[in-house]
Amino acid sequence: MRIRPTVESDLDKVLSCTVTAPVSWADPDRYRRFLADGSYRPAHTWIAEDEEGRLLARAVWWTFPAGDRPLALDCIWVDDSVADPAALAAELLTTAHAAFPAGELPEYHLFLPPAWRDDPAVLAAVEWRRDVAARAGLTEELERLRYEWTPGAPVPADSGRLVFSEASDEEFVEVFRQVAVGSLDDDTRRGLLRLDPQVQAEETLADYLRMPGDRSWWRLARTPEGVPAGFALPSANNGGPVVGYLGVVPEMRGRGLVDELLAEITRSHAARGAARIGADTDFGNTPMAASFDRAGYRNFGVRLVLSGPASAV
Numbered sequence: 001m002r003i004r005p006t007v008e009s010d011l012d013k014v015l016s017c018t019v020t021a022p023v024s025w026a027d028p029d030r031y032r033r034f035l036a037d038g039s040y041r042p043a044h045t046w047i048a049e050d051e052e053g054r055l056l057a058r059a060v061w062w063t064f065p066a067g068d069r070p071l072a073l074d075c076i077w078v079d080d081s082v083a084d085p086a087a088l089a090a091e092l093l094t095t096a097h098a099a100f101p102a103g104e105l106p107e108y109h110l111f112l113p114p115a116w117r118d119d120p121a122v123l124a125a126v127e128w129r130r131d132v133a134a135r136a137g138l139t140e141e142l143e144r145l146r147y148e149w150t151p152g153a154p155v156p157a158d159s160g161r162l163v164f165s166e167a168s169d170e171e172f173v174e175v176f177r178q179v180a181v182g183s184l185d186d187d188t189r190r191g192l193l194r195l196d197p198q199v200q201a202e203e204t205l206a207d208y209l210r211m212p213g214d215r216s217w218w219r220l221a222r223t224p225e226g227v228p229a230g231f232a233l234p235s236a237n238n239g240g241p242v243v244g245y246l247g248v249v250p251e252m253r254g255r256g257l258v259d260e261l262l263a264e265i266t267r268s269h270a271a272r273g274a275a276r277i278g279a280d281t282d283f284g285n286t287p288m289a290a291s292f293d294r295a296g297y298r299n300f301g302v303r304l305v306l307s308g309p310a311s312a313v
């Protein structure tokens, strides 16, 4: 048996497997699209083969088209003929992890229906993958609620409670730093465990600049009296427009301003004719989830994120 990253000439082999379990997977259409834009790469697709070169297992990682390191595992597949699929998949992930550039382990993202625990087939498909991920060091688990706005849902009018304006990168870094304090968002909290708050805010800026959304859409929010309140940062990913990021500074929380920021983002995308706006928030970020519900965003699924311990850098 041999475990290795793929090369361009492996494409047919890479596309030859099919996941029949009811979990998200890198199907051939998705694989080709993401390969074309650089989100998937041969070097971030690892396989296990037998002595005759027959495909036994495959793991596909995603990254930003402009990124240099794999950021999230999208798919694990193991051939039915393998006696201990979890052991082989764990070996595949562990070998690839060791070859990736030093730093945080790439997460594993599973896209699931909202009530996924109630469906035995989905639960079974998740359980062995979760076990594999844990054996490869991805021991932390987080559920994110996936929301979408479609044109049937309302486009809220501007209430005038906040005034929106463009701002410099430095101003956004400053407000990202403020908003991270007391955040219920897991990624932000983990970032603050390993980074100085200023560096964490600068990394947040760099991450959002890398996304395909337009920088000119970003807005700072103040009260009509000029008191800083937060920001609204509409963005986009490979799938189209997304809510991106929004935040209320700690002193202004608990006044429902989250709804004003989300409304600004919805208006921004709707004015450009968006057919869909995607959004994710952590299961535990209850004020954010409640705001999506109030704004007519539909919770259509769950993103299960498996990751390494925050200190594993």
Ligand SMILES: CC(C)(COP(=O)(O)OP(=O)(O)OC[C@H]1O[C@@H](n2cnc3c(N)ncnc32)[C@H](O)[C@@H]1OP(=O)(O)O)[C@@H](O)C(=O)NCCC(=O)NCCS
Residues within 6 Å of the ligand: 179, 180, 182, 183, 184, 185, 245, 246, 247, 248, 249, 252, 253, 254, 255, 256, 257, 258, 259, 280, 281, 282, 285, 287, 288, 291
């Ligand atoms: C999520 C967020 C935008 C909510 O803003 P908000 O305008 O304060 O929300 P609401 O006014 O609707 O708050 C509803 C309730 O949640 C509480 N709440 C809001 N943010 C909270 C936080 N970070 N921690 C604990 N409680 C919070 C409010 O105090 C209020 O409580 P109450 O009902 O007892 O009065 C804000 O917490 C924030 O900026 N968080 C950091 C950034 C973030 O998570 N963005 C979303 C990423 S997807």
